[in-house]
Amino acid sequence: MAATLRDVALRAKVSVRTVSNVVSGYEHVSAQMRARVERAIEELDYRPNPVARTLRTGRTGVLALVVPEIDVPYFAELAREVITAAADVGYRVMIDQTGHDHDRERELLTGGDRGMLFDGVLFSPLVTRAELLAMQESRSMPLVLLGEHEFDGRYDHVAIDNVQAAHDATAHLLAIGRTRIAAIGAQPQEDYATPQQRTAGYERALRAAGMTPAEDYLRPAVHYSRADGYQATRELLERAERPDAIVCYSDLLAMGALRAIYDAGLRAPEDVAVIGVDDIEEGRYSRPSLSTVSLDTPFIAREAIARITARIADPETPAVQVTAPHTLVVRESTEGRSPDLGR
Amino acid sequence: MAATLRDVALRAKVSVRTVSNVVSGYEHVSAQMRARVERAIEELDYRPNPVARTLRTGRTGVLALVVPEIDVPYFAELAREVITAAADVGYRVMIDQTGHDHDRERELLTGGDRGMLFDGVLFSPLVTRAELLAMQESRSMPLVLLGEHEFDGRYDHVAIDNVQAAHDATAHLLAIGRTRIAAIGAQPQEDYATPQQRTAGYERALRAAGMTPAEDYLRPAVHYSRADGYQATRELLERAERPDAIVCYSDLLAMGALRAIYDAGLRAPEDVAVIGVDDIEEGRYSRPSLSTVSLDTPFIAREAIARITARIADPETPAVQVTAPHTLVVRESTEGRSPDLGR
DNA sequence: TTGTAAGCGTTATCAC
DNA sequence: GTGATAACGCTTACAA
Numbered sequence: 092m093a094a095t096l097r098d099v100a101l102r103a104k105v106s107v108r109t110v111s112n113v114v115s116g117y118e119h120v121s122a123q124m125r126a127r128v129e130r131a132i133e134e135l136d137y138r139p140n141p142v143a144r145t146l147r148t149g150r151t152g153v154l155a156l157v158v159p160e161i162d163v164p165y166f167a168e169l170a171r172e173v174i175t176a177a178a179d180v181g182y183r184v185m186i187d188q189t190g191h192d193h194d195r196e197r198e199l200l201t202g203g204d205r206g207m208l209f210d211g212v213l214f215s216p217l218v219t220r221a222e223l224l225a226m227q228e229s230r231s232m233p234l235v236l237l238g239e240h241e242f243d244g245r246y247d248h249v250a251i252d253n254v255q256a257a258h259d260a261t262a263h264l265l266a267i268g269r270t271r272i273a274a275i276g277a278q279p280q281e282d283y284a285t286p287q288q289r290t291a292g293y294e295r296a297l298r299a300a301g302m303t304p305a306e307d308y309l310r311p312a313v314h315y316s317r318a319d320g321y322q323a324t325r326e327l328l329e330r331a332e333r334p335d336a337i338v339c340y341s342d343l344l345a346m347g348a349l350r351a352i353y354d355a356g357l358r359a360p361e362d363v364a365v366i367g368v369d370d371i372e373e374g375r376y377s378r379p380s381l382s383t384v385s386l387d388t389p390f391i392a393r394e395a396i397a398r399i400t401a402r403i404a405d406p407e408t409p410a411v412q413v414t415a416p417h418t419l420v421v422r423e424s425t426e427g428r429s430p431d432l433g434r
Numbered sequence: 435m436a437a438t439l440r441d442v443a444l445r446a447k448v449s450v451r452t453v454s455n456v457v458s459g460y461e462h463v464s465a466q467m468r469a470r471v472e473r474a475i476e477e478l479d480y481r482p483n484p485v486a487r488t489l490r491t492g493r494t495g496v497l498a499l500v501v502p503e504i505d506v507p508y509f510a511e512l513a514r515e516v517i518t519a520a521a522d523v524g525y526r527v528m529i530d531q532t533g534h535d536h537d538r539e540r541e542l543l544t545g546g547d548r549g550m551l552f553d554g555v556l557f558s559p560l561v562t563r564a565e566l567l568a569m570q571e572s573r574s575m576p577l578v579l580l581g582e583h584e585f586d587g588r589y590d591h592v593a594i595d596n597v598q599a600a601h602d603a604t605a606h607l608l609a610i611g612r613t614r615i616a617a618i619g620a621q622p623q624e625d626y627a628t629p630q631q632r633t634a635g636y637e638r639a640l641r642a643a644g645m646t647p648a649e650d651y652l653r654p655a656v657h658y659s660r661a662d663g664y665q666a667t668r669e670l671l672e673r674a675e676r677p678d679a680i681v682c683y684s685d686l687l688a689m690g691a692l693r694a695i696y697d698a699g700l701r702a703p704e705d706v707a708v709i710g711v712d713d714i715e716e717g718r719y720s721r722p723s724l725s726t727v728s729l730d731t732p733f734i735a736r737e738a739i740a741r742i743t744a745r746i747a748d749p750e751t752p753a754v755q756v757t758a759p760h761t762l763v764v765r766e767s768t769e770g771r772s773p774d775l776g777r
Numbered sequence: 778t779t780g781t782a783a784g785c786g787t788t789a790t791c792a793c
Numbered sequence: 794g795t796g797a798t799a800a801c802g803c804t805t806a807c808a809a
Contacts, residue, residue, distance in 0.1 A: 095786055106796040111788065119794060141551050142494065143786035145485045146801050153528070153551075160514060162715075167510040171503060174531055183551075185496070185528045188517055208484055208496075208526075317719050321775050350719040350775060372505075376660050376693045378721045432664050432693065438802055449780045454804060462778060486802035489785050 103131035172392030257292030269336035276340025320347025342367035379423030437478035446474035515735030600635030612679035619683025663690025685710035722766030
């Protein structure tokens with residue numbers, strides 16, 4: 092049986108209060124008391140029970156990170172950074188997957204079952220804005236939204252400038268002389284912010300170049316997966332007017348696109364240039380290596396942790412939005428440049 | 435302020451005992467009592483506090499999954515399956531990263547700080563067996579080891595037959611006529627089980643074919659990363675006696691190898707065949723697509739959850755070892771076959 | 778079947 | 794500076 096505070100107190104012949112003081116690093120404890128208590132702790136191999144502490148303090152030391160699927164490289168890389176950043180400030184991270192399930196997403200957001208298990212939630216949502224508003228009704232728990240751009244002053248956001256990111260990707264394709272530029276990742280049926288914003292950026296870049304976005308060059312993708320990218324690209328390549336470039340709304344879509352282009356007997360970038368968004372490591376090793384818009388995941392993670400801890404400390408902290416920087420990374424899939432992999 | 439059991443009791447004019455009975459689905463509650471209580475619960479939007487429940491019952495409903503790095507695709511895919519399998523039986527999953535840090539691994543294993551935060555730990559270790567034995571000293575918490583092969587009867591194992599897996603990969607290269615077969619992923623400095631077993635399988639297959647494993651064909655890799663695979667392959671290709679095939683101890687290493695072969699102006703599989711271990715999705719879309727030894731991740735996850743829940747229910751359950759099935763998957767990187775990606 | 782009350786292991790409010 | 798002691802919200806003997 093594990094030793095408790097009381098056991099230590101008995102052994103050290105002091106009160107539990109004193110032991111608690113020593114354990115939680117209280118200042119005003121005499122040196123000899125401290126020594127006595129520490130010996131008893133040592134002897135009994137005492138370790139504080141975090142559950143009891145939580146019941147008393149209301150703090151769990153745990154954050155929830157909610158993502159659609161943890162094995163999507165972008166989310167895996169984000170999770171890694173988040174876990175690391177959280178550990179730096181003494182937090183652990185619990186990961187929940189929504190699996191693209193609206194109901195599950197809502198349940199996680201309203202805290203359906205999870206009561207006081209977390210001190211805060213980092214949410215990378217698919218959910219619509221309208222639905223988010225409804226969430227507001229629910230019991231409030233510190234919440235930071237990741238990746239959304241729209242900001243309504245209600246929640247902290249660590250945003251990505253999706254419009255600009257997609258614009259930059261498209262503008263790069265235009266700059267290298269492409270004229271039939273398709274896009275993969277739209278979700279016309281749904282009210283999701285990310286695909287809408289990326290489509291807006293894509294179309295804005297085309298219009299700025301005096302081009303009219305062609306309806307059938309805008310391909311939907313449900314899961315932003317390799318399979319989605321593969322399938323959508325196949326369809327695009329069957330068009331009479333075959334595109335000479337594709338903007339993929341995620342690197343994973345782009346990986347599928349590259350393979351589809353190869354399977355069709357075509358070359359990237361010569362026949363079809365491809366660019367993605369995210370900058371996952373996979374794209375640095377693929378053939379061709381993938382041009383992309385790099386999102387600063389460490390920044391997002393650090394900022395998310397900073398926001399959530401601030402809100403936990405003071406729930407009345409006004410909600411703020413920070414936008415993560417992004418940069419265009421040109422690799423072989425658009426310009427034939429070699430990556431720098433030699434160490 | 436969140437409503438408590440007592441609030442509900444007061445409102446429904448019943449005892450807390452009755453409310454608790456209703457909440458935890460106790461059988462013998464009269465219909466009218468139940469109705470009354472449920473109305474009060476509804477009105478107060480009451481939700482049980484899991485922390486208080488945990489303090490009382492000793493069960494947290496949380497499992498820890500400990501992996502080196504969550505953004506390594508194999509672990510990400512495993513985590514996905516584990517989280518799903520855990521959710522099916524009412525468990526949540528906390529993810530901890532050891533980051534290849536021995537001390538951190540030991541700390542997580544001995545439960546350094548985490549006291550009673552988890553009901554059990556699923557551990558995918560790098561740690562040596564000798565060190566594992568020492569862990570035994572520590573306070574016991576239900577533990578299931580993932581991926582290790584050695585079984586000492588002390589812990590539950592969901593094992594991979596690493597020797598056989600590496601053997602099968604090597605045998606396949608021999609079967610397609612390769613004679614200068616290198617391996618990447620050994621860790622001669624360390625006492626890690628996985629690389630040792632895979633090297634054993636590699637060497638056994640070579641010997642069975644009447645060949646002598648060449649020392650300088652066995653390349654170390656510390657992190658099993660793309661970068662490690664790239665670097666090791668570069669070095670191999672500089673050898674006077676250039677290998678015509680490479681067994682990579684992980685698919686990620688193989689992705690780096692493929693890129694290095696391409697950068698060296700060589701072709702896979704014509705000049706150098708490559709095979710990995712894991713069967714991550716990335717390898718189905720790479721160019722060339724990657725031959726590999728497929729590990730049954732869903733099986734591992736399901737079995738791990740089954741073992742840990744059994745041990746939580748009865749700590750005296752004898753430790754067992756189950757071995758996950760693996761299968762050779764032949765793709766372009768060894769035999770030029772096309773993958774089947776069209777849906 | 779339902780009520781009363783004793784903890785679970787902490788922290789925090791009092792005194793001294 | 795240290796010692797009693799009352800919560801934190803729940804489950805569960807033990808009674809009724």
